[in-house]
Amino acid sequence: MFGKLLIANRGEIACRVIATCKRLGIATVAVYSEADANARHVRLADEAVCIGPAAARESYLRADRVVEAARATGAQAVHPGYGFLSENADFARACQQAGLVFVGPPVAAIEAMGSKSAAKALMQAAGVPLVPGYHGDDQTPALLRAEAARIGYPVLIKASAGGGGKGMRVVERETDFDAALASCRREASASFGDDRVLVEKYLVRPRHIEVQVFGDTQGSVVHLYERDCSAQRRHQKVIEEAPAPDISATFRAAIGQAAVEAARAVGYVGAGTVEFIVDADGAFYFMEMNTRLQVEHPVTEQVTGLDLVEWQLRVAAGAPLPLAQDQITLHGHAIEVRLYAEQPERGFLPSTGTLQQLAFPPASAHVRVDSGVDAGDMIGADYDPMIAKLIAWDSTRAGALARMRSALAQTRIAGVGNNLAFLSRLVDNPQVRAGGYDTGLIERELAELLRPDPVTPALLALASLHVLLAEQRQAAALAAAAGNPSSPWAIADGWRANGHARRSLRFDEADGTSHTVQVEQHAGGVWRLDGVSVRVLEVHDDHLLLAAGAHTVQGHVVTDDAGALAVITADARVRLQPYVPLAHQAGIADTRGGLVAPMPGRIIAVMAEAGAEVAAGAPLLVMEAMKMEYTVSAPAAGTVTALLCKVGDLVADQAPLVEFEVAA
Template sequence: MFTKILIANRGEIACRIIATCRRLGIATVAVYSEADAAARHVRLADEAYEVGPAAARDSYLRAERIIDVATRSGAQAVHPGYGFLSENEAFAQACADAGLVFIGPPVGAIRAMGSKSAAKALMKQAGVPLVPGYHGDEQAPAFLREQADRIGYPVLIKASAGGGGKGMRVVERGDDFAAALASCQREASASFGDAHMLIEKYLQQPQHIEIQVFGDTHGNIVSLHERDCSAQRRHQKVIEEAPAPGMSAQQRAAMGQAARDAAQAVAYVGAGTVEFIADAQGHFYFMEMNTRLQVEHPVTEMITGLDLVEWQLRIASGEPLPLREGQVPLRGHSIEVRVYAEEPAKGFLPAIGTLLHYAPPSVSAHVRLDSGVEGGDAISPHYDPMIAKLIVWDETRERAIERMLGALAAFRIVGVGNNIEFLSRLIDHASFRAGQVDTGLIERERDILLAVDDDVPRAALDAATLWTLRAQRQRAAGLVPATDAQSPWASGDGWRLNGTHQQTLGFRCGEREFAVVVGAQGRACIVDGQAIDWQADGDAFEVTRAGRRAQVHVVADGDRLHVFDGHGHRVLERDDPLAHAGEDEAADGGLVAPMPGKIIGLLVEAGAVVDKGAPLLVMEAMKMEHTLCAPAAGTVSAFLCAVGDQVADGAELIDFAPAAQAAA
């Protein structure tokens, strides 16, 4: 076994690898960019070295710098994690040339599976079933359009070297093919340095099933059951679970055998994932093989009781597989959700900012958290916006669902937009509960899953009111000298010798306004005419109204109160009419950048009259393309940016006049 390894990655996977190494007594070396100097994986590692500026291409993707750090630090091996250089054959070869063990598959296996088109040709020879499509080298746009027409729409355009949904589009009709192809090629070039595309038949309502495989240097290969990754948005996985709901023993055996055949065809060593797509009739087809450990590996660990990172380390050091086919346990059910910094209601646009308040649920034998951040850390625009992976396990799928809903309800984040409420709605959706999940579920049910709920439960409104009263009292106490702390002027509770004092507090949540009448009678607190019993400890409030007790957390962020009542997250703003006096109610129309990024396309001419939802501009951020659309019918008065411009978050991009304003 190794005594010291370098981890060529960041975030939650780096922290995950460090935890296993610490348990095994292996020293760890971290690398980091300038943006990650204070990152959690840097704090946890035994040693850490900077390898370049914030952009991944200048730091985490600089293979020569990482290998230099490995040799200087005395590391014996390099663990690439997943992403970045984990499937880069040149990096694997460079590690070998430097006398370092690459904790991953052989260079030949990475090469064979690195090109999706070449991999499918190899799988065809191995007898693994394939989706109908074109996987060749001819890449002329007109030729690819002919292939799509031949296959029949809808088709899926997919980057041959891709992953994570980048460089991938579903095309419903031939007229949309050219624009989708160009977008995929740009995105693939930016993310992978390779614009090679393949075209496949897009199956309607398919399931995305993958098999975890392991191989050793002694010729043994084993499969560790399946994972269902069908719940996706923008071709990126959102929820993973193991085992797959509704999977029969016969289908599990057939898919496991196909996955082992795929691994055997390339003499696979280490951890790998063979991904299949399955139709409603139970037919399954090879999609790709990821030659690395994947984001969703914790659900496999939870149902098997195994540490897959430890398996990687032992196999890379030459040990045989700990178990053989048929010996891998399968107990209970596990579900994983990816908690992202993003805005689901805005097309899942990534969000950036600082985690002003970060309170994940408590971990236990049933609840696991893999996270690369802590409170106070920043979510930057340079890397994937994942905050954490939340994983639960229980004896049955039904109990695992309830376990996950409870864990999500206890997860509190303030400072960046996130998808926690969206995940809760998805987990609780009737189709998901019934195990009827396919890759189109989120898009079909987006009106339900992304609905804006600006109602505020009574307990949440009470807690916001009580937080405000407490803040008033604390401010009042701060104005009185400490020697006069018993003065009635220090109480700030509106106490009267006789009678009742009342005040009205106004709150706004989205488009809704709430007026709360607060009174004090003696030392009792009266809220909207009813006596309220309450206790507070920091941001935690216990509120009892009419015998009904509720636990609510209130976190202040400037003038906003973030209220978590166990059923959702509401943002309340004090509605003070005087605070906005004199503001100009008329605002010019315009569109601003939702995040930092680069302008890569202007889709209409200045002066164009457009309908609501018309695509106006394309920008690239976080390695993905994002299209800005018209917020209403109107006129594009002028573009305030040009193709190639780097723009900041909130920068004005388009001078847009809504139809009513333009007419005036």
């Protein structure tokens, strides 16, 4: 086994690899960009090396700097994690040439499966079923358009070297093909350095089932059963579970054997995933093989009781697979969800900011959390916006779902937009509970999944007491700073010579809905909120326990950088903006709207000129953030009166991009 391992990655997967290395007694070396100097993986590793500026292309994608860091620190092996250089054959080759063990498959296997087109041809020769499509070398737009017509719409354009939903577009009609192709190529080039694509028939309402495989240097190949990854948005997985629900033992054996044959066809060594798309009639087709550890590997670990990172390290060191196929058994059911810094209500745009609160349920035999960040860390625009993965296990699928619902209810995230409420609704969706759902589930159920929690009197009570107690603390702090902490002005208890203090508190939702709470303050720490007597029973950091009338209410309230309140209870999460009259009078009210940047990012394409008359929905420019493209379109028919940015510009969230005049 290795004495020292360099991890050529960041975030959650780097922390995950470090955990296994600590258990095995292997020293770890982290690499980091300037933006990640204080990142969690840097704090956890035994030593760390800075390899460049924040941009991934100048740091985490610099194979030469990673290899030099490994050599300089005396590492014997390099674990690539997933993403970045993990499926880069040139990087694997460079490691070997430097005398380093690459913890991954042979270069030949990466090259064989790195091109989706080449992989399809190889699988066809091996007898693995394929979706009808075009996987050839001729990449001229005219030919690709003709192949799409031959296959029949809808079609899927997919980056040949891609993964994770990047460089992938569904095209419903021929008139949309050229624009979708151009967008795929830009995104593929930016993410993988390769703009080649393939075109396939887009199956309607399929399932996405993948199989974990492992090979060793002695020629043995096994599978560790399947995972269902059908709950997706923008072709990115949101929920993964193992084993796949609602399949037969015959299907499980057939898809597992097909995956093993696919791995054998390329002489595979190490951890890999063979992904299949399953049609409504039960037929399955090879999609791609990911020559690395997958984001969703924890669910396989939970149902097999195995540490896949440990298997990777042992196989890379030349050891045989620890178990034969008949020794690998399934135990119970596991479900994983991906927690992202994003704004579901704004089309899942990434969110940036400081994680002012991040709390998870305690780890147990039933709940596991894999995260690359801690409370207080910054979520920036340079990398994938994943916050954590939450994994629940139980002896039955129904039990695992119940454990997941409870774990999500105990999770608290504040400071950045996030998909926690969205995930809670998704896990509780009737089709998810029933199992056997298809990849179109989220799109069909989106309106219900995005429905905001109602703002109840209990939530308003928590928000109100948070504001009132903060005012008391502020008054005391000001008096102490003035050298007179005993001043009566330091006691914000609402005392009045004749009667009780009365005031109104207003809270606004993101959609403009306002809620007003009538507050009457009594001595002795008692308030009446809209006529209901409220007392504070307990306050600790952001946690409040209140007695409201005959009921108790508890929850967490956190103020973010914009002054908004994240109010979190066991069954609801809302964001409320306290109304500050002086701020509104000074013109500090919300100014969102118009053609502004929906997030921080880089302008990568401009499709309109000043003075151009455009139709509603016409694309005006494209920006890139967190490895994905976002198109800013005309809100209505009108005229572009001015362009305020150009290709290559870095723009902040809400930065003005285009001046636009709506047609009369």
